[in-house]
Amino acid sequence: xxxxxxxxxxxxxxxxxxxxxxxxxxxxxxxxxxxxxxxxxxxxxxxxxxxxxxxxxxxxxxxxxxxxxxxxxxxxxxxxxxxxxxxxxxxxxxxxxxxxxxxxxxxxxxxxxxxxxxxxxxxxxxxxxxxxxxxxxxxxxxxxxxxxxxxxxxxxxxxxxxxxxxxxxxxxxxxxxxxxxxxxxxxxxxxxxxxxxxxxxxxxxxxxxxxxxxxxxxxxxxxxxxxxxxxxxxxxxxxxxxxxxxxxxxxxxxxxx
Amino acid sequence: xxxxxxxxxxxxxxxxxxxxxxxxxxxxxxxxxxxxxxxxxxxxxxxxxxxxxxxxxxxxxxxxxxxxxxxxxxxxxxxxxxxxxxxxxxxxxxxxxxxxxxxxxxxxxxxxxxxxxxxxxxxxxxxxxxxxxxxxxxxxxxxxxxxxxxxxxxxxxxxxxx
Numbered sequence: 099x100x101x102x103x104x105x106x107x108x109x110x111x112x113x114x115x116x117x118x119x120x121x122x123x124x125x126x127x128x129x130x131x132x133x134x135x136x137x138x139x140x141x142x143x144x145x146x147x148x149x150x151x152x153x154x155x156x157x158x159x160x161x162x163x164x165x166x167x168x169x170x171x172x173x174x175x176x177x178x179x180x181x182x183x184x185x186x187x188x189x190x191x192x193x194x195x196x197x198x199x200x201x202x203x204x205x206x207x208x209x210x211x212x213x214x215x216x217x218x219x220x221x222x223x224x225x226x227x228x229x230x231x232x233x234x235x236x237x238x239x240x241x242x243x244x245x246x247x248x249x250x251x252x253x254x255x256x257x258x259x260x261x262x263x264x265x266x267x268x269x270x271x272x273x274x275x276x277x278x279x280x281x282x283x284x285x286x287x288x289x290x291x292x293x294x295x296x297x298x299x300x301x302x303x304x305x306x307x308x309x310x311x312x313x314x315x316x317x318x319x320x321x322x323x324x325x326x327x328x329x330x331x332x333x334x335x336x337x338x339x340x341x342x343x344x345x346x347x348x349x350x351x352x353x354x355x
Numbered sequence: 356x357x358x359x360x361x362x363x364x365x366x367x368x369x370x371x372x373x374x375x376x377x378x379x380x381x382x383x384x385x386x387x388x389x390x391x392x393x394x395x396x397x398x399x400x401x402x403x404x405x406x407x408x409x410x411x412x413x414x415x416x417x418x419x420x421x422x423x424x425x426x427x428x429x430x431x432x433x434x435x436x437x438x439x440x441x442x443x444x445x446x447x448x449x450x451x452x453x454x455x456x457x458x459x460x461x462x463x464x465x466x467x468x469x470x471x472x473x474x475x476x477x478x479x480x481x482x483x484x485x486x487x488x489x490x491x492x493x494x495x496x497x498x499x500x501x502x503x504x505x506x507x508x509x510x511x512x513x514x515x516x517x
């Protein structure tokens with residue numbers, strides 16, 4: 099029912115976000131040659147750095163595979179991403195829900211994790227044929243299982259309703275966590291793949307008279323400044339890693355596409 | 356007459372679609388909290404002025420479309436709009452005689468009732484998560500009523516819809 103009606107209504111979302119995207123295109127095409135050149139150079143440098151890092155990453159991944167093979171813990175989950183663009187529409191101001199321009203036509207389905215270049219953004223909340231709705235991790239109804247990167251402490255980060263704030267309500271006052279700690283997805287719960295950065299802890303207040311401490315964290319992803327998001331498919335079927343112990347090119351799981 | 360009827364129909368449809376576009380207009384930050392329920396305002400206008408053209412059924416259909424548009428629970432806006440339009444249709448003869456200020460007061464209560472219904476439904480889903488700003492669109496909607504009234508009476512008088 100909702101899917102059918104959304105075919106009638108979704109064009110309006112595209113229509114409403116048209117002025118914003120037109121303005122953006124206009125500013126893009128009006129950028130001067132020198133600015134473009136500078137940006138290009140900057141991006142090329144970035145690309146070089148990232149490529150160098152990727153080389154290292156490939157080596158590390160191989161090593162990881164070998165070590166895992168030794169432990170006979172023999173699989174890793176591969177992932178695939180789709181870039182979706184934000185539609186500038188405003189559905190419910192008191193909820194943190196975004197609309198993007200990719201829907202079930204592209205195979206998007208509910209509960210898929212959504213990332214940006216810096217970290218986890220949220221998850222697909224509802225997939226319609228032409229658009230899908232994404233609930234941000236800061237929505238008051240959202241909770242994400244996380245892990246402290248420093249020591250592996252597991253907990254849950256709950257949205258606060260503010261775009262720059264997550265709350266960790268379930269840690270005792272003597273928990274080993276301090277401001278500056280990076281929180282990554284723990285992979286528990288099965289929605290979010292393991293190991294993506296979520297937030298940085300910015301405040302820890304022990305409350306002696308209460309069971310739990312008040313801990314807040316700032317999301318890594320630029321939740322309000324992004325126009326491009328990545329929708330992730332985690333392959334639920336494990337990719338066997340020790341099929342080729344010699345470690346040729348196919349031995350590498352295709353991490354991204 | 357049938358041709359005129361069609362033109363009138365498309366004109367009403369166009370204003371309602373425009374209202375739906377305004378409903379999801381991308382406003383910056385806190386301005387989004389003030390965005391009034393344009394669809395309901397347009398529906399009230401048409402129900403008061405052309406009660407034989409716009410009825411509860413239309414209100415229900417547009418409510419359903421608004422639900423899909425805003426990603427709400429399917430049927431909550433349909434219910435609210437149908438109820439408000441029912442009241443408007445019941446009272447339209449009296450309301451058209453009212454002075455403008457009194458009409459504004461009526462619109463205020465209509466918007467308040469609709470928001471109250473949405474509040475109850477929302478509270479059934481996730482209790483106690485709404486801030487006070489949830490009620491702001493009622494006030495801005497009342498303030499926007501003269502604008503809607505002026506604009507839509509221009510649309511309907513431009514070539515008179517019967």
